[in-house]
Amino acid sequence: MLDYQHARHRMVEAHIARRGVRDARVLSALRQVPREAFVAEGFEEFAYEDSPLPIGSGQTISQPFIVARMAEAAEIEPSDRVLEIGTGSGYSAAILAELADEVFTIERHGELAEQAGERLHSCGYGKVTVKVGDGTKGWPEKAPFDAIVVAAGGPSVPVSLQEQLELGGRLVIPVGDKGGKQRLLRITRVAGNKFEEEDLGGVMFVPLIGEEGWIDHDVKPLMRQIRISVPQLIAEEAEDLPPIDDPDFGAIFDRFGGKRVVLLGEASHGTSEFYRARAAITKRLIEEHGFTIVAVEADWPDAAYLNRHVRGKPHPAGLSPPFQRFPQWMWRNTDVAAFIDWLRGYNSARADPDSMIGFYGLDLYNMSGSIAAVLSYLDKVDPHAASVARERYGCLTPWQNEPATYGRAALRSGYKDCEDSVVKQCRELLERSLSKEDGDLLDAQQSARLIASAEKYYRVMYYGGAETWNLRDRHMFETLQQLLNVGGPDSKAVVWAHNSHIGDARHTDMGAVRDEVNIGQLCRERYGDAALIGFGTHSGTVACASDWDGEMEIKKINPSQPESVESMCHQSGRGSFLLDFHRSDVAAEALRMPLLERFIGVIYRPETERLSHYMGAALSQQFDAYVWFEHTSPVTPHDSGDAGIGQVPDTYPFGT
Numbered sequence: 001m002l003d004y005q006h007a008r009h010r011m012v013e014a015h016i017a018r019r020g021v022r023d024a025r026v027l028s029a030l031r032q033v034p035r036e037a038f039v040a041e042g043f044e045e046f047a048y049e050d051s052p053l054p055i056g057s058g059q060t061i062s063q064p065f066i067v068a069r070m071a072e073a074a075e076i077e078p079s080d081r082v083l084e085i086g087t088g089s090g091y092s093a094a095i096l097a098e099l100a101d102e103v104f105t106i107e108r109h110g111e112l113a114e115q116a117g118e119r120l121h122s123c124g125y126g127k128v129t130v131k132v133g134d135g136t137k138g139w140p141e142k143a144p145f146d147a148i149v150v151a152a153g154g155p156s157v158p159v160s161l162q163e164q165l166e167l168g169g170r171l172v173i174p175v176g177d178k179g180g181k182q183r184l185l186r187i188t189r190v191a192g193n194k195f196e197e198e199d200l201g202g203v204m205f206v207p208l209i210g211e212e213g214w215i216d217h218d219v220k221p222l223m224r225q226i227r228i229s230v231p232q233l234i235a236e237e238a239e240d241l242p243p244i245d246d247p248d249f250g251a252i253f254d255r256f257g258g259k260r261v262v263l264l265g266e267a268s269h270g271t272s273e274f275y276r277a278r279a280a281i282t283k284r285l286i287e288e289h290g291f292t293i294v295a296v297e298a299d300w301p302d303a304a305y306l307n308r309h310v311r312g313k314p315h316p317a318g319l320s321p322p323f324q325r326f327p328q329w330m331w332r333n334t335d336v337a338a339f340i341d342w343l344r345g346y347n348s349a350r351a352d353p354d355s356m357i358g359f360y361g362l363d364l365y366n367m368s369g370s371i372a373a374v375l376s377y378l379d380k381v382d383p384h385a386a387s388v389a390r391e392r393y394g395c396l397t398p399w400q401n402e403p404a405t406y407g408r409a410a411l412r413s414g415y416k417d418c419e420d421s422v423v424k425q426c427r428e429l430l431e432r433s434l435s436k437e438d439g440d441l442l443d444a445q446q447s448a449r450l451i452a453s454a455e456k457y458y459r460v461m462y463y464g465g466a467e468t469w470n471l472r473d474r475h476m477f478e479t480l481q482q483l484l485n486v487g488g489p490d491s492k493a494v495v496w497a498h499n500s501h502i503g504d505a506r507h508t509d510m511g512a513v514r515d516e517v518n519i520g521q522l523c524r525e526r527y528g529d530a531a532l533i534g535f536g537t538h539s540g541t542v543a544c545a546s547d548w549d550g551e552m553e554i555k556k557i558n559p560s561q562p563e564s565v566e567s568m569c570h571q572s573g574r575g576s577f578l579l580d581f582h583r584s585d586v587a588a589e590a591l592r593m594p595l596l597e598r599f600i601g602v603i604y605r606p607e608t609e610r611l612s613h614y615m616g617a618a619l620s621q622q623f624d625a626y627v628w629f630e631h632t633s634p635v636t637p638h639d640s641g642d643a644g645i646g647q648v649p650d651t652y653p654f655g656t
């Protein structure tokens with residue numbers, strides 16, 4: 001069993017206090033309330049991840065950080081009478097009950113209100129009174145209130161709520177657009193009819209629906225309007241792209257040649273167009289703009305094999321060929337092989353090793369090897385724990401929001417029992433693989449960093465969630481920094497990684513609701529002149545698997561969801577194009593609001609696509625530019641017999 005109390009205390013330190021909530025009473029309330037009692041069954045182990053979780057009726061339990069921030073902003077005293085709008089699970093009402101004398105809370109969904117009432121009662125929060133109704137009208141019979149906290153975003157501040165404030169009372173409410181981006185306001189009643197307003201920053205909430213909020217049926221017409229105007233704007237602002245193999249394709253990206261780091265994304269790991277486009281852009285950046293580092297979302301040792309290959313260096317004896325483990329097609333494919341061939345040819349014309357182009361892996365050292373080791377060990381000692389582990393590795397991506405999968409992947413005692421042995425196995429594997437390295441400076445530095453954090457890394461890799469993600473992306477960023485440092489002040493790098501790593505996390509649900517960072521965000525913060533370029537598609541086919549460790553399959557990509565970024569691009573009718581948000585203010589403005597965006601990793605589950613593969617993102621904030629291919633095709637695994645690279649053995653350059 002997870003130690004909930006420990007997890008709760010850790011969450012308060014790591015996610016709440018560290019992010020600036022100072023009020024000691026609020027922090028203590030968060031340490032008291034058992035959030036696991038307010039989430040749906042099967043979700044208990046995720047209760048302390050500081051993310052919102054589904055609670056039914058299409059609603060979510062609020063993220064603990066935002067609950068804490070709002071409670072702090074409401075400045076609640078022990079003798080206060082507090083009104084909350086949007087009971088949801090009842091969790092935030094329980095926090096308020098820890099702080100105030102009396103709490104009244106209103107929820108518009110009957111079934112949520114009933115369930116919240118039961119939970120509050122069984123957790124001993126008898127001082128909370130729950131009612132079903134439209135909270136925008138407040139609760140006049142119980143007014144006035146010392147504080148009112150609204151957990152849903154309205155178009156404006158409801159007058160009824162202002163009127164029900166006590167003199168000196170505080171109303172904390174998100175106000176803004178229905179798409180989910182609002183400003184958090186604090187309204188203080190300073191005199192009978194005088195209110196002061198403070199802006200506490202940007203937030204993302206579900207809509208406040210009611211007489212003085214959004215009108216339920218308004219949501220749809222508004223979305224229709226957005227759908228009509230944004231595609232038109234895209235059609236007007238997009239720049240046509242020539243075919244990828246046309247030399248003019250790369251030239252379009254000359255505008256990014258002056259950057260220190262250019263990050264090239266992909267909407268899926270198994271799409272040929274994304275690899276070929278990134279290769280064309282990278283060649284151009286190398287040939288015309290002095291980039292010498294190509295750093296990709298791959299394991300360091302595997303990429304080191306290709307790095308030696310492109311530099312014409314021999315491999316140490318006894319080394320296995322790279323990219324042999326799931327998901328092989330991600331790097332072991334014909335598009336990557338062609339690019340590696342080109343790099344080798346380019347380098348062979350250079351006598352000075354310092355002027356050669358290097359190919360490096362940014363990802364956690366030997367991550368796929370370690371996952372494979374965990375699975376094969378668990379297969380032997382505890383097949384049930386192995387199946388849970390497989391599920392976890394497959395589904396713990398930042399865009400996934402599948403209650404059923406979370407449920408299946410829920411923590412059982414099985415893994416806990418063998419955790420120490422698993423970590424020991426992984427450590428041995430790490431030490432074995434490190435001793436095989438050929439000992440150049442970068443390898444030695446990488447190894448030292450890894451050994452120092454190996455235990456933590458293997459543990460969090462299994463437990464997943466924001467902590468694994470952040471550990472991984474910080475590691476990628478530090479590796480990139482190391483490469484740039486070794487290359488000197490004039491060195492320039494191209495990064496190839498998934499859109500979820502490249503697109504600034506602060507402008508997606510990852511950052512806004514899950515507290516996740518990524519390499520794109522870190523590059524923007526560190527190298528102001530980084531270019532973050534996303535890639536997307538509407539339909540086609542993709543190389544992927546159904547589960548972690550499964551066979552590669554070619555699946556049809558569903559046409560994009562109606563209210564998504566992809567649907568806007570598709571409806572523009574422009575085919576392949578580039579949207580440059582620095583050259584087109586109109587495009588930047590049109591795509592500033594959060595929309596759904598599709599993320600396909602190595603696993604693709606078209607049957608549950610909306611929950612498994614979409615999250616909210618503000619495209620023009622997330623990326624500096626966006627490359628669009630209307631229709632895409634899968635990569636071809638390198639050793640499938642279709643490699644098509646002429647006279648060389650069909651395992652070249654991935655093996656000898």
Ligand code: SAM
Nearest residue numbers: 061062086088089091092107108135208209210
């Ligand atoms: N604070 C809650 C918790 O901790 O679980 C979660 C709140 S959830 C983000 C927002 C809630 O506001 C939803 O349950 C939604 O049904 C409710 N809501 C939206 N408009 C409302 C209204 N006019 N009156 C009452 N509740 C409303």
